[in-house]
Amino acid sequence: MAARAPGPFALGTTLRLGIAGAESNVAIGVSRLGGSATWIGRVGDDELGELVLRELQAEGVTTVAARDAAPTSLLLKERRTSTRSRTRYYRTHTAGARLTADDIPEHVVAGAAVLHITGITPALGEGPAQAVTRAVDIAADAGVTISLDVNFRSLLWSEAEARRALLPLLRRSDLVFAGPHEAGLVVPGAEGPEELAQGICDLGPGGAVIKIGADGAYALLDGRPHRQPAVPVQVHDSVGAGDAFAAGYLAELLAGEPPQRRLRTAALLGAFAVSTAGDWEGLPRRSELGLLDHHDDIVR
Template sequence: MLLGEPRELGELRERRTATRSRARYYRTHTAGSRLSVEDIPKDLVAGAAVLHITGITPALGEGPLRAVTRAVDIAVDAGVMVSLDINYRSLLWSEEEATRTLVPLVRRSDLVFAGPHEARLAVPGTDDPEELAQGICALGPGGAVIKLGAEGAYALLDGEEHRQPAVPVTVLDSVGAGDAFVAGYLAELLAGEPPERRLRTAALLGAFAVSTTGDWEGLPRRHELELLDHHDDIVR
């Protein structure tokens, strides 16, 4: 079950230069900001293979925060894996507010995704991916994946280190790359694939995301995952 990133009529993006975009959030009166405990379906969460949450939802207000907490309560009681993408947005709340709210969620999660800056909310004082992953796992999760953009990713999963290089592509729009990466990882996790395969697919989806415009429009179907390995511009 996915509980995160409500985007309904609440986000506008503008491209300011060839390499810079700016996002503006208008979520005060959106459906996502009105999420409440009563909206959380207990049976659905308890029967899920994974509950995936992000740091965006708790940033929308007390109601969404209580709803996320309730979903995590249900998942933990039912033995459902909890996956958290920290996904910090400075336009929604301060680092101090995010840290106070997200660290308790990190402690209750089984798997945490974060970029280096996001990971420092929970593990201050270092930029090193290994130290960030170790610090996150020391808080309770069994796995931490540090998303490193063009440098790939570093993962610490059940005490084992994994490194995944990025897939080289021409970058058109980086928005949505982190979400795509997490989606690829979780899809392979649910398919029972080992960590190496999860990270490879995650990197591929991230590459698809940045090489097309839009958040999700360029994401591939499973049979297209190896498309980036073709050397011709047109696959015939």
């Protein structure tokens, strides 16, 4: 769960409650584009846990969730400037931190076309890390495409801890998403998106997508380079942009589209994400992808 404030918490403020999380953001983005998405996790047997599941299901996402006596995890976001927010995590001793390998249903993972994981879940503790490894084991044995978004969070673990945990997962992944700094965690010494993508692919993945914010993205896919410019929009809230990008790419991958179409849709979803408030609320339906091509304020 996420509680968002328009200003500093210390001064007292109103909060807007909603769901948040890298994996759920991606699942919602894929679902809105017409793809099939399943979210696997653990939530508290409480009202917030119920809200998480109801919201995901309302977005067309199938949920496979264990319920726990521990509370549903929470993060607080306070907006400090027009372009910058601060986040506080409350995840210790929560349901999500008690995720285990036993929570991963083999038939669900083995029956998927793509398993998408992020670097956030293994940062929550030994149990969640083992759960991610279990999911990767199942996917690899079943020939399921494995997608990893590095998604480094410095408030959850150190760079050294992240590198140790993520390198084994990265080597078994087919596709990796990362920002330049995140890519540098796993391929230290590489400079520029081209070197970073090549360094990742040298570790095993067949594809690497380096997200470069306002400069778009660079992808190395099956040895072929691709560049995708960003879609120009007025930035309102940059949180969730990377998840939206991954969702757009994966939705088109599931639809059998070629790399350049995947990257274009990824860039469009990233633009929708930053131009609206919230992590996922502004993500488009497939019929809305052309909205950013219109120059009028109102589409009639």
